[in-house]
Amino acid sequence: xxxxxxxxxxxxxxxWTLKTEKGPISIKLNTLSAPATVxxxxxxxxxxxxNGVPFHRVIPNFVIxxxxxxxxxxxxxxxxxxxxxxxxxxxxxxxxxxxxxxxxTEGSQYFIMHQWKPHLNGRYTRFGKVIEGFRYIxxxxxxxxxxxxxxxxxx
Numbered sequence: 150x151x152x153x154x155x156x157x158x159x160x161x162x163x164x165w166t167l168k169t170e171k172g173p174i175s176i177k178l179n180t181l182s183a184p185a186t187v188x189x190x191x192x193x194x195x196x197x198x199x200n201g202v203p204f205h206r207v208i209p210n211f212v213i214x215x216x217x218x219x220x221x222x223x224x225x226x227x228x229x230x231x232x233x234x235x236x237x238x239x240x241x242x243x244x245x246x247x248x249x250x251x252x253x254t255e256g257s258q259y260f261i262m263h264q265w266k267p268h269l270n271g272r273y274t275r276f277g278k279v280i281e282g283f284r285y286i287x288x289x290x291x292x293x294x295x296x297x298x299x300x301x302x303x304x
Contacts (some may be wrong), residue, residue, distance in 0.1 A: 235272060
């Protein structure tokens with residue numbers, strides 16, 4: 150269950166910044182359309198779970214993917230799952246979603262879109278949109294790490 154008090158404190162569109170080895174990527178999250186996902190991201194970020202975690206999947210003109218807090222290679226995750234909060238909104242450049250192995254199997258892994266891919270619409274949780282740092286998304290390679298995550302204004 151999401152911590153509703155914490156979501157209220159974060160506000161409707163909090164900014165989550167990934168301070169990567171290539172540079173900061175600031176993401177505006179949507180607590181209204183994906184409350185369970187944002188609550189999970191918040192909990193893991195506050196414990197430092199994403200610190201030092203690499204991007205394990207980079208497919209040019211598609212996505213960069215990271216957040217495997219267990220193994221770092223895309224085959225791990227937390228010891229829990231969260232529900233799918235599927236979005237009909239488009240998965241265009243800069244959209245941030247949660248990786249999934251099927252309905253209600255989401256965990257800590259997230260992806261950031263390089264470009265529009267409509268086949269993802271309605272199948273994945275869209276929980277945010279990049280507002281700064283697009284040039285760093287394009288420079289991320291497999292193995293690049295998120296040094297730390299922070300909440301607040303875009304960096």
